[in-house]
Amino acid sequence: MPNRSIPQPDDAQDALLAARVGKAIADRRRANGLTQAQLAEMIDLEQEAISRWERGTRVPTIHRLQQLSDALDCSVDQLLQRGSKRPNDQMANIAEALKGLDPDERALVVDFVQQFTDMLRSRHSGKGHRRK
Missing domain, CATH: 1.20.5 (Single alpha-helices involved in coiled-coils or other helix-helix interfaces)
Known part of the structure; x- marks a missing residue:
């Protein structure tokens, strides 16, 4: 019987992705001068959902990622690229930082x-x- 208290490789990768996406959402929201409550209202959602995403305890669905990208004036790619180890994603993050x-x-x-x-x-x- 597997011990679920030890994260499996996929679980660890999922948690890392959730944390990276959450940080990207929070950073973009703050850069746009929005509170969690304001962002939640823009996409017709409870503020607690935004908080869970930003803390990395939950991951937005694809539909919600699209809504977030529209509300935050960015692409879905930008929300997913944060923390990526791919050189092209890292270059895109640097280019975004230079804007x-x-x-x-x-x-x-x-x-x-x-x-x-x-x-x-x-x-x-x-x-x-x-x-x-």
């Missing part, structure tokens, strides 16, 4: 990222191996 910055600020961030990644690469090459 709203003036050209000088963007250049500063890009320069910092370049210098930081160069420093990390040189540390890895100094150890004689690449990190996976």
Whole structure:
């Protein structure tokens, strides 16, 4: 008889996804200056449901993800990409973070990222191996 108190690999991945989606919803809601109650009203839902999603205890259905993306003025992809390990998703998150910055600020961030990644690469090459 399996012990359900030890998370199974799929359960752990589901919990991680729920937490990432919840954080993306909360971050986007705050960026739009909305309270949980206001967002809930926009999609005809109880505020407690928004709270459960943001805490990662529940995951919105596909229908609710679409409603959230409309209310939060973003794509469903943006809600799902947060925390992804895929390089393309990570680049999309960085591009999103650069939005709203003036050209000088963007250049500063890009320069910092370049210098930081160069420093990390040189540390890895100094150890004689690449990190996976």
